Amino acid sequence: MFFGAGGIFFNKQTADYNFCNDFDDDVFNLYQVLKANKEQLIKELEILPMTETLLKHWNKNKETEPLHKAIRFIMLSNFGYMGKPNTLVFGQSYGNQKKSTLSKMDITFEKIRNAQFMCCDFRKVLGKVQFRNNENEAFVYADPPYIGTDNNYSNSFTEKDTEDLFALLVDSKLKFAISEFDNEFIISLANEYKLNVITIGERQNMKNRRTEILVTNYKKPLSLFDGV
Secondary structure, three states: OOOOOOHHHHHOOOOOOEEEEOOOHHHHHHHHHHHHOHHHHHHHHHHOOOOHHHHHHHHHOOOOOHHHHHHHHHHHHHOOHHHOOOOOOOOOOOOOHHHHHHHOHHHHHHHHOOEEEEOOOHHHOHHHOOOOOOHHHOEEEEOOOOOOOOOOOOOOOOHHHHHHHHHHHHHHOOEEEEEEEOOHHHHHHHHHOOOEEEEEEEEEOOOOEEEEEEEEOOOOOOOOOOOO
């Protein structure tokens, strides 16, 4: 429901049917362009001059043509300081950033070639999927912007959005997992819906240390990396 940089998607086995959504049109456009026009995207990136002038220009100006829009998004994501202002696409890179980004194009393309991408509010995602009586085989992973943290969304994800997400997934009757931190609000929602809380581990930065969790509606540990 919140594809972002696709960390989970690119590290799990590919399911028979894959539906990926992100409300950010830059994310959606990038993967649509990669699916439809991979060779041209690679060619344009290869000849693109990586200059501070161009980076400053794209920080202030947007593109509307899909190919140029995708290239702008890649540059702002992967070639700014520590991935700012956006998030890294195609995973973490070291050394020559341009060479590393280009080297991941083919494997990324193979992962997404049979995936369907959407660009809509998370509340509309399930209504766009035809399950054809296979609901018992479906699995939904939601990794929303965490409550109380900075995120790259133009409009912050609110407590009301989180309440809507929990209610939507519970009502769907599908197996699901929601990533979050173990703050009081999230734990109270999990308890209200009688959901399970699985501790993933601690995430620490210079400001604080927080425990990351999965909130699920199933008790048996179900790995996101086992092709569900």
